[in-house]
Amino acid sequence: MSSVAAPARAAGRQPAEDDLLCVRDLVKHFPVTRGLLGRTVANVRAVDGVSFRIGRGETLGLVGESGSGKSTVARLVLRLLRETRGEIVFAGHELTGMRAGELKRLRRRMQIVFQDPFSAFDPRMSIADVIGEPLRAHRLADGRSARRRAGELLELVGLTGTDLDKYPHQFSGGQAQRIGIARALATSPELLVCDEAVSALDVSVQAQVLNLLRRLQRELGLSYLFIAHDLNVVRYISDRVGVMYLGQIVEEGPADELLADPRHPYTRSLAAAIAGAGPPGSRRRVLARGEAPSPSDPPAGCRFHTRCPAAFGRCREEAPALRAVGPDRTASCHLLERPGQEART
Amino acid sequence: MVQPNSRGFAAGTREPLLRVDDLHVEFDTPRGTVEAVGGISFEVDPDQTVAVVGESGSGKSVTALAILRLLEGGWISGGQVHWDGQDLVTADATAMRRVRGDDIAMIFQDPMTSLDPLYPIGNQIVEAIRLHRRISRRAARERAIELLEQVGIPDPRARVRSYPHQLSGGQRQRVMIAIALACSPRLLIADEPTTALDVTIEAQVLELIRELQREYHTALLLVTHDMGVVAEMADWVVVFYAGQVVEQGPAARVLGAPRHPYTEALLSAVPTPATDKALPLTVIDGAVPGLADMPPGCRFRARCAHAWQRCTDEPPLFELGEGRQSRCWLREGSEMDGAPVLPAADLSPAAGREVS
Numbered sequence: 001m002s003s004v005a006a007p008a009r010a011a012g013r014q015p016a017e018d019d020l021l022c023v024r025d026l027v028k029h030f031p032v033t034r035g036l037l038g039r040t041v042a043n044v045r046a047v048d049g050v051s052f053r054i055g056r057g058e059t060l061g062l063v064g065e066s067g068s069g070k071s072t073v074a075r076l077v078l079r080l081l082r083e084t085r086g087e088i089v090f091a092g093h094e095l096t097g098m099r100a101g102e103l104k105r106l107r108r109r110m111q112i113v114f115q116d117p118f119s120a121f122d123p124r125m126s127i128a129d130v131i132g133e134p135l136r137a138h139r140l141a142d143g144r145s146a147r148r149r150a151g152e153l154l155e156l157v158g159l160t161g162t163d164l165d166k167y168p169h170q171f172s173g174g175q176a177q178r179i180g181i182a183r184a185l186a187t188s189p190e191l192l193v194c195d196e197a198v199s200a201l202d203v204s205v206q207a208q209v210l211n212l213l214r215r216l217q218r219e220l221g222l223s224y225l226f227i228a229h230d231l232n233v234v235r236y237i238s239d240r241v242g243v244m245y246l247g248q249i250v251e252e253g254p255a256d257e258l259l260a261d262p263r264h265p266y267t268r269s270l271a272a273a274i275a276g277a278g279p280p281g282s283r284r285r286v287l288a289r290g291e292a293p294s295p296s297d298p299p300a301g302c303r304f305h306t307r308c309p310a311a312f313g314r315c316r317e318e319a320p321a322l323r324a325v326g327p328d329r330t331a332s333c334h335l336l337e338r339p340g341q342e343a344r345t
Numbered sequence: 346m347v348q349p350n351s352r353g354f355a356a357g358t359r360e361p362l363l364r365v366d367d368l369h370v371e372f373d374t375p376r377g378t379v380e381a382v383g384g385i386s387f388e389v390d391p392d393q394t395v396a397v398v399g400e401s402g403s404g405k406s407v408t409a410l411a412i413l414r415l416l417e418g419g420w421i422s423g424g425q426v427h428w429d430g431q432d433l434v435t436a437d438a439t440a441m442r443r444v445r446g447d448d449i450a451m452i453f454q455d456p457m458t459s460l461d462p463l464y465p466i467g468n469q470i471v472e473a474i475r476l477h478r479r480i481s482r483r484a485a486r487e488r489a490i491e492l493l494e495q496v497g498i499p500d501p502r503a504r505v506r507s508y509p510h511q512l513s514g515g516q517r518q519r520v521m522i523a524i525a526l527a528c529s530p531r532l533l534i535a536d537e538p539t540t541a542l543d544v545t546i547e548a549q550v551l552e553l554i555r556e557l558q559r560e561y562h563t564a565l566l567l568v569t570h571d572m573g574v575v576a577e578m579a580d581w582v583v584v585f586y587a588g589q590v591v592e593q594g595p596a597a598r599v600l601g602a603p604r605h606p607y608t609e610a611l612l613s614a615v616p617t618p619a620t621d622k623a624l625p626l627t628v629i630d631g632a633v634p635g636l637a638d639m640p641p642g643c644r645f646r647a648r649c650a651h652a653w654q655r656c657t658d659e660p661p662l663f664e665l666g667e668g669r670q671s672r673c674w675l676r677e678g679s680e681m682d683g684a685p686v687l688p689a690a691d692l693s694p695a696a697g698r699e700v701s
Contacts, residue, residue: 202633203570203611210616270545
């Protein structure tokens with residue numbers, strides 16, 4: 001553990017038998033190198049001691065601003081990045097340190113939906129090939145059977161089999177995102193990581209895709225790791241929400257409770273900052289001051305203290321640990337500390 | 346014809362600051378000429394914040410650019426933009442240069458498109474000031490530092506020497522606001538000014554704009570897709586759909602009780618803290634029609650839950666009283682519920698209650 005990071009406890013609810021994903025004390029540092037010899041001069045602490053669990057059929061929302069590390073968490077879980085340390089247990093298998101062949105078999109059980117589906121598609125591929133590609137890559141289907149499966153998947157996401165021979169540019173942003181979801185579902189995954197999957201869509205289309213994700217979850221029993229910056233969207237789709245700030249989860253709990261009654265000053269700032277959260281001029285916003293410091297040089301003590309409206313002496317020196325702040329809820333703030341309430345691992 | 350100052354019913358006969366009157370904008374595309382803006386009319390009063398809201402392709406940004414004649418690849422094909430006793434559509438280059446920056450300033454979603462990466466931000470503010478005010482370099486520099494301080498840039502005396510890339514996105518937008526305010530414009534046009542910013546920074550920038558508006562008595566024309574930002578900032582809201590105004594009125598009234606099916610659907614499609622998670626979100630089926638294949642009749646018809654036979658005719662903007670308007674046949678005759686009836690002379694003879 002680095003000296004400034006709090007001893008990271010498993011955030012949120014207690015472990016359960018039906019956990020699909022369990023992330024414990026995950027750390028990812030990116031070295032900043034300089035000079036010909038590539039001397040490491042600093043580390044960007046993109047993810048610095050993150051723990052969470054996702055049950056089967058459950059949605060965990062991760063919110064945070066740019067640089068909070070939420071997308072890095074997604075890439076670590078999907079093994080697109082190697083962790084610096086920590087554990088990732090998926091369906092009972094420890095993924096860190098797993099051999100490539102073994103990992104490949106597990107990998108088709110977890111898929112990702114990106115913000116910009118067009119960037120993930122080869123513009124010269126027909127939709128049948130776009131959706132069929134993961135089937136062929138994992139040797140699940142080929143030729144006619146891959147095409148048949150692609151057609152089924154298109155219908156599952158609300159498009160039609162006749163779209164199979166079209167090309168990506170013939171679709172609107174909302175339709176393209178449906179295709180992105182169909183492609184992610186091709187290998188029948190249990191976990192879908194949605195990284196800002198609805199953020200670029202117009203609101204009328206965003207609602208369509210959110211409804212689709214909820215229907216698919218119900219029908220297929222999917223678990224979602226839903227990463228977004230829009231708190232209202234995250235609350236709507238998530239069972240639980242984790243709030244990230246500079247590489248750490250600062251608060252975690254059931255979505256409704258967490259947003260109706262945020263406990264950490266950062267979550268309170270986020271909730272207050274939602275434009276139109278109240279009638280104009282009716283409230284004093286709890287505003288985080290200034291801007292987030294660089295994750296390569298996070299402040300000592302509590303990482304939020306430089307922006308916190310409630311910071312006091314201790315916040316500058318000592319990093320607060322994640323503690324239970326109610327049934328099934330944790331937050332890391334000295335102001336919320338009461339003796340004997342430290343969250344159990 | 347458009348009823349001059351349709352809000353005059355409540356506010357006396359105050360002249361609006363800006364009056365956009367039946368504005369049309371066309372673009373050339375590989376598929377021929379398309380009309381991106383098809384007869385837009387609205388007004389901005391002094392000190393007022395008017396939000397223009399709509400989805401991509403609604404024509405909201407094109408309208409903002411057309412007001413300042415900054416269109417690239419498109420042209421104004423009809424209508425007027427009344428500002429200070431002149432029509433900006435026909436104003437000559439000299440007059441437009443004076444209006445831009447001096448009278449009307451504009452900020453964009455991405456400040457990097459407007460900031461020159463090769464010059465320190467201080468120089469750029471000094472430039473903006475000296476373009477419109479005859480003051481010395483030294484005085485302009487002092488003013489630049491003052492402006493940077495006012496928009497909340499820490500350590501402004503050192504920061505004037507920073508280059509745009511050395512600032513964060515939020516700070517760059519603050520610098521843009523400083524440049525926009527350098528000549529105390531009477532109108533600030535802000536096109537999605539906070540869309541690229543993190544929420545806590547967005548909140549700070551919106552608060553800053555509001556404070557400066559109070560101090561400089563600047564009216565604001567805010568172009569946004571975000572109903573939350575509208576609720577937060579706007580006195581008046583103009584809802585765009587497919588190049589037309591479909592509804593306008595006082596922000597609180599339009600958001601609280603929308604009178605056009607599109608506005609209504611748009612509002613319920615956005616999850617809020619009060620949205621019932623047990624229910625699916627209200628969706629608007631389909632997508633915005635392309636400019637090249639605009640359907641005849643009501644442009645929202647194909648996606649509208651209330652569409653009926655009448656909608657194959659293009660609906661006019663119906664007056665609903667207090668300047669509220671809705672482009673929906675369901676509102677035909679709505680002004681009978683209490684709003685003053687327009688004097689007969691202001692009605693075009695064939696169209697009954699229509700106003701455009």
